[in-house]
Amino acid sequence: MNVEKTGGRLFGSGRCSSLAGPPGAAPMVHRMVEAMSQLQEEKARLQEELAALQERLALRDSDQQATSTQLQNQVENLKEKLISQAQEVSRLRSELGGTDLEKHRDLLMVENERLRQEMRRFEAELQELRAKPVAPCTGCEHSQESAQLRDKLSQLQLEVVENKGMLSELNLEVQQKTDRLAEVELRLKDCLAEKAQEEERLSRRLRDSHETIASLRAQSPPIKYVIKTVEVESSKTKQALSESQARNQHLQEQVAMQRQVLKEMEQQLQSSHQLTAQLRAQIAMYESELERAHGQMLEEMQSLEEDKNRAIEEAFARAQVEMKAVHENLAGVRTNLLTLQPALRTLTNDYNGLKRQVRGFPLLLQEALKSVKAEIGQAIEEVNSNNQELLRKYRRELQLRKKCHNELVRLKGNIRVIARVRPVTKEDGEGPEATNAVTFDADDDSIIHLLHKGKPVSFELDKVFSPRASQQDVFQEVQALITSCIDGFNVCIFAYGQTGAGKTYTMEGTPENPGINQRALQLLFSEVQEKASDWDYTITVSAAEIYNEVLRDLLGQEPQEKLEIRLCPDGSGQLYVPGLTEFRVQSVEDINKVFEFGHTNRTTEFTNLNEHSSRSHALLIVTVRGVDCSTGLRTTGKLNLVDLAGSERVGKSGAEGSRLREAQHINKSLSALGDVIAALRSRQGHVPFRNSKLTYLLQDSLSGDSKTLMVVQVSPVEKNTSETLYSLKFAERVRSVELGPGSRRAELGSWSSQEHLEWEPACQTPQPSARAHSAPSSGTTSRPGSIRRKLQPLGKSRPVPV
Ligand code: ADP
Numbered sequence: 001m002n003v004e005k006t007g008g009r010l011f012g013s014g015r016c017s018s019l020a021g022p023p024g025a026a027p028m029v030h031r032m033v034e035a036m037s038q039l040q041e042e043k044a045r046l047q048e049e050l051a052a053l054q055e056r057l058a059l060r061d062s063d064q065q066a067t068s069t070q071l072q073n074q075v076e077n078l079k080e081k082l083i084s085q086a087q088e089v090s091r092l093r094s095e096l097g098g099t100d101l102e103k104h105r106d107l108l109m110v111e112n113e114r115l116r117q118e119m120r121r122f123e124a125e126l127q128e129l130r131a132k133p134v135a136p137c138t139g140c141e142h143s144q145e146s147a148q149l150r151d152k153l154s155q156l157q158l159e160v161v162e163n164k165g166m167l168s169e170l171n172l173e174v175q176q177k178t179d180r181l182a183e184v185e186l187r188l189k190d191c192l193a194e195k196a197q198e199e200e201r202l203s204r205r206l207r208d209s210h211e212t213i214a215s216l217r218a219q220s221p222p223i224k225y226v227i228k229t230v231e232v233e234s235s236k237t238k239q240a241l242s243e244s245q246a247r248n249q250h251l252q253e254q255v256a257m258q259r260q261v262l263k264e265m266e267q268q269l270q271s272s273h274q275l276t277a278q279l280r281a282q283i284a285m286y287e288s289e290l291e292r293a294h295g296q297m298l299e300e301m302q303s304l305e306e307d308k309n310r311a312i313e314e315a316f317a318r319a320q321v322e323m324k325a326v327h328e329n330l331a332g333v334r335t336n337l338l339t340l341q342p343a344l345r346t347l348t349n350d351y352n353g354l355k356r357q358v359r360g361f362p363l364l365l366q367e368a369l370k371s372v373k374a375e376i377g378q379a380i381e382e383v384n385s386n387n388q389e390l391l392r393k394y395r396r397e398l399q400l401r402k403k404c405h406n407e408l409v410r411l412k413g414n415i416r417v418i419a420r421v422r423p424v425t426k427e428d429g430e431g432p433e434a435t436n437a438v439t440f441d442a443d444d445d446s447i448i449h450l451l452h453k454g455k456p457v458s459f460e461l462d463k464v465f466s467p468r469a470s471q472q473d474v475f476q477e478v479q480a481l482i483t484s485c486i487d488g489f490n491v492c493i494f495a496y497g498q499t500g501a502g503k504t505y506t507m508e509g510t511p512e513n514p515g516i517n518q519r520a521l522q523l524l525f526s527e528v529q530e531k532a533s534d535w536d537y538t539i540t541v542s543a544a545e546i547y548n549e550v551l552r553d554l555l556g557q558e559p560q561e562k563l564e565i566r567l568c569p570d571g572s573g574q575l576y577v578p579g580l581t582e583f584r585v586q587s588v589e590d591i592n593k594v595f596e597f598g599h600t601n602r603t604t605e606f607t608n609l610n611e612h613s614s615r616s617h618a619l620l621i622v623t624v625r626g627v628d629c630s631t632g633l634r635t636t637g638k639l640n641l642v643d644l645a646g647s648e649r650v651g652k653s654g655a656e657g658s659r660l661r662e663a664q665h666i667n668k669s670l671s672a673l674g675d676v677i678a679a680l681r682s683r684q685g686h687v688p689f690r691n692s693k694l695t696y697l698l699q700d701s702l703s704g705d706s707k708t709l710m711v712v713q714v715s716p717v718e719k720n721t722s723e724t725l726y727s728l729k730f731a732e733r734v735r736s737v738e739l740g741p742g743s744r745r746a747e748l749g750s751w752s753s754q755e756h757l758e759w760e761p762a763c764q765t766p767q768p769s770a771r772a773h774s775a776p777s778s779g780t781t782s783r784p785g786s787i788r789r790k791l792q793p794l795g796k797s798r799p800v801p802v
């Protein structure tokens with residue numbers, strides 16, 4: 001239509017311009033008419049040509065339309081095919097899908113596991129069979145076992161066959177699936193080929209159209225215009241083509257994706273094939289193992305069978321031999337039996353007789369039991385009465401022992417004095433001052449010789465311990481005293497002597513080598529334990545210190561506190577110390593704790609403990625309370641262990657202030673101790689206990705039946721001879737008071753003095769023998785006088801011996 005319009009306008013304008021020319025002559029007009037007619041003809045021809053061209057264009061248009069619808073149809077078809085292929089692929093995937101293969105694989109694995117377990121079970125059974133000892137045949141249990149095993153084996157074989165069947169079925173399935181996959185692949189290939197052909201065809205046609213267009217272009221200009229129009233018109237077609245090409249591209253992409261999926265599926269199929277192959281190999285391995293086990297089992301069974309047969313043969317042979325022997329024995333027994341028959345008869349008779357007796361036996365037994373019981377009862381009674389008698393005797397003996405012990409102690413004297421000489425120590429130094437000045441009598445252990453200022457002096461005491469004496473030796477000597485404490489006696493043990501002479505060593509000792517204190521408590525514990533069946537004992541311990549006439553509790557919470565000694569308010573005349581701590585001790589560990597506590601108290605109180613302890617009296621008071629379980633009798637014994645302050649004299653002019661005060665207090669208390677002992681020995685009506693805290697505190701342990709032991713500590717070296725001399729004199733005097741009543745009385749006058757006197761050595765003119773000098777038989781009436789004559793007042797700072 002557009003073409004027509006355009007053409008009309010073009011030719012119209014041309015006609016107008018030609019009509020506007022100048023009006024001419026007739027030939028001119030004629031020529032013009034001819035030209036007009038020519039033109040008319042030309043126009044008609046051209047119009048025809050145009051119509052033809054238009055027709056052809058319309059044809060071409062319709063052709064193109066048809067081609068595009070065809071292409072569209074083809075695209076639709078392809079799409080449908082693709083969808084169906086995708087469906088087919090998904091179907092195949094669901095059929096052949098990894099899950100199915102996995103299921104198969106799982107099934108096979110489970111089957112494998114089961115087979116493996118079976119295998120293990122069979123192996124265990126086989127092991128058991130092997131482990132069983134090859135016993136000689138005792139029946140047909142092996143054959144039963146082997147039959148069972150055979151059954152199991154056949155069962156297993158059946159299972160193996162079944163499994164094989166299953167495997168082949170699975171294989172078949174896999175094969176089918178593979179075939180189908182190949183088919184699908186083929187179909188896909190066909191589709192692709194078809195598509196390629198179609199593409200080819202379409203592109204050919206496109207080429208043709210292009211060519212046609214080109215040829216049309218090559219025609220005349222009016223046609224060119226037409227072509228241009230056609231080109232314009234065909235752009236739409238081109239667009240449709242490009243769209244369809246894009247769709248095609250998209251479809252190709254999809255096909256590629258499908259191919260990818262297919263490839264993956266193939267891979268999966270391959271892996272499942274591999275798995276199947278592996279499983280097959282495993283099954284084959286298991287089968288071979290099963291076969292091997294079967295073979296082994298058969299061999300085993302064979303050997304068992306052989307063993308069984310051999311054992312049967314051996315047993316048979318043995319049985320035959322035994323049988324023979326038994327036959328022989330039987331023959332012997334038969335002959336014996338013949339001879340035994342008469343004996344049997346007599347035995348039967350005996351048996352009958354015995355039977356009768358047995359029938360009557362319970363009665364007899366009862367009677368016998370009765371009489372035996374009566375006898376036993378009587379015996380028990382006798383034993384009981386014997387026991388009672390023995391107990392009575394034992395108590396009597398105990399009493400006697402106590403008496404004897406007391407007698408012994410009494411004979412030894414209520415106040416005993418022993419000396420202990422310590423060894424020369426490093427502290428004594430070297431040179432002439434540190435030379436030994438003490439010697440002993442080889443035949444008499446109660447004599448001690450001292451070389452003082454070049455003159456020998458001898459003393460006699462109850463016992464003298466040389467430096468060689470051990471702690472145990474010394475303790476042995478005081479042991480009897482300590483045991484008497486359990487019997488209710490009060491005991492005092494004093495260590496007397498100058499500082500450094502060994503008082504603390506003897507009383508306390510060292511942790512490795514304890515002294516009297518610890519040993520005494522140990523002894524008390526063991527004695528108390530021995531008597532535990534009859535007596536109930538309680539042992540308590542107190543520790544106190546007297547310094548400058550002040551009494552302090554070493555076990556108290558307030559060691560600084562001054563304690564007072566009071567009379568019991570019950571009117572018994574007994575003394576007591578309010579606030580003095582008393583610890584109950586039951587073991588050595590307890591004692592150690594108490595000692596440690598006391599020591600700590602003392603250490604924290606005083607900076608220079610050594611110095612302080614040499615100027616104070618340390619008391620350990622052990623009280624033993626007992627109750628006789630049978631009689632209810634109560635006893636109380638007190639053991640006072642006293643480490644006295646140093647007895648050395650303080651220089652007359654040297655001491656001042658506190659040192660002088662200390663010396664005065666020590667002097668006073670040691671003098672008081674001497675006075676008290678003297679008064680006690682002389683049985684004076686008045687004993688000056690109250691003159692010092694020490695004697696006042698120990699009053700009840702010094703008076704009455706009490707027993708006292710004084711250990712005089714002696715330093716052996718030359719430089720100490722002066723102090724040693726005084727200590728020994730003090731000791732000898734204490735001891736010498738303890739003579740017969742006459743002599744005692746005679747001595748009273750001499751020793752009643754309480755003056756604080758310094759003694760001159762008693763033996764300024766050496767005596768031929770210490771015994772002659774100090775023994776009771778050496779004329780006691782004259783001795784006090786002579787000693788008195790020798791007394792020289794030297795100062796007041798020295799403790800006065802009794
Ligand atoms: P005191 O208490 O009289 O001042 P010590 O007991 O402290 O004297 O003794 C002084 C020193 O002598 C200590 O070192 C002690 O170990 C030692 N000593 C004392 N006696 C003996 C002894 N028998 N054996 C060994 N060493 C002793």
Ligand code: MG
Pocket residue numbers: 500503504505613614643
């Ligand atoms: Mg000491």
